[in-house]
Amino acid sequence: MDSLTQIVLGAAVGEAALGKRVGYKAALYGAIAGTIPDLDIISQAFVDTVTALEWHRGITHSIVFSIVGGLFFGWLVSLWEKRANWKQWYWLWILCFVTHPLLDAHTTWGTQLFWPLDMRLAYKNIFVIDPLYTIPFLVFLILALRRKQTDPKRRKLNNLGLLVSSSYLLLTLLLKGVTFLKFENALQEQNITYTEIETKPAPLQAILWTANVETEDEFLIGYYSLFDSRPITFGNHPKNHQLLGGLAENDKIKRLIKLTNGFYTITKTEGKLYFNDLRFGTLSVNPNNQQYVFSFLIEQTKGGVTITENRKRPEDAQKILTELWERIFGN
Incomplete structure (x- = not known):
């Protein structure tokens, strides 16, 4: 998905993981985590076109990276952020890292989620930029972050954003099935x-x-x-x-x-x-x-x-x- 969507997803997941304990910083670190896997695009400056295409959404979009990267960044942030322990920060980072490629797997390009295995998941049920997915998600996140850390409505609004965006994703899978049958029938006719x-x-x-x-x-x-x-x-x-x-x-x-x-x-x-x-x-x-x-x-x-x-x-x-x-x- 596009960068804005991944930032929103990362921020919402970070808020869900540690917002109650560390406040706005959970969303901030979640947004950063949502951006990091897409830094693989930097490889385009150093390798040929075909290699860059192969590396795109490769190792940085894998479960291996989510686990190892989560360990490293969780430990790193825990050195100065003391309101949560290392395990709690690790939980935030790994969740943000793994939800990024899980969402990208629904696009046409897909992800190498199981790298180093040579396979790419691509469900092709949502376009890489879809305002109907991103805008409601963003609105609920903003409404949540405007609430105080101790306000129970903050968590409810953030969870509602996650629910609405996930429901839309499921709807696109249903629409993919319906339209597939339409194309299949047209070919037969x-x-x-x-x-x-x-x-x-x-x-x-x-x-x-x-x-x-x-x-x-x-x-x-x-x-x-x-x-x-x-x-x-x-x-x-x-x-x-x-x-x-x-x-x-x-x-x-x-x-x-x-x-x-x-x-x-x-x-x-x-x-x-x-x-x-x-x-x-x-x-x-x-x-x-x-x-x-x-x-x-x-x-x-x-x-x-x-x-x-x-x-x-x-x-x-x-x-x-x-x-x-x-x-x-x-x-």
Whole structure:
């Protein structure tokens, strides 16, 4: 999830763990703990693109890090914060560390919660930024922290924020199941033979959902809103995996393919080769759009193969937000 959401979650968990004993500092340290796992993004400055993608939400989002990091930071804070003992501070830090990746596991990117085991959990039931999850959560946290440390309503308000946010998360899982069946029925009605289907919410909400459908030679992308009245239509996205040629055996390309779980296409534009990660969809809610959120330029140099992520443009975000607002309310 985005940084603000993780700060709110960390602060609320910190408050729940030690707010009654240490007051506002519990939320403060919880907010810090909610930020630390995402510092893995610093690796982008020191490693190549593919390695940075592999490390993102890796070790710092694992149970191992939660336990070891909790031990270290719990001990460190206990050296000067004497209103709680080391075990109590450890409990705060480990709870904040472990709830961070547990929440991230519900997004499309997922987390390597069980690192060093080579597996990534990604339930894909909530977008990485969802105001409907974050804003109510934030409001309850602010209302709680405005109360005195000894006020019983403070704890009730904070717990209510945790309850509301968790309930919304459960609701998105239910909506994922409902929309999955809608996509599955649409494919059957249109006599489309497929090998795999994955669904996820479109940006910023949980009303409009999108599906990536794998067939033999192409991927299909479709959108479904809870307010739709017309049948689902699918856009065609040829795999073009043959365009890789000998590059398919390159180590970096193999690692990219593994990261996408095989959901990728290859395009060639003006003689340049691009690797497109379909997990995060296109820069439009038009299912036929061929501009992808994550696209990587593949270049062969004397030093080997160089992979560079295409830069995002502000106008792309403005365009998709406008389209998204219109499409949410039905086709």
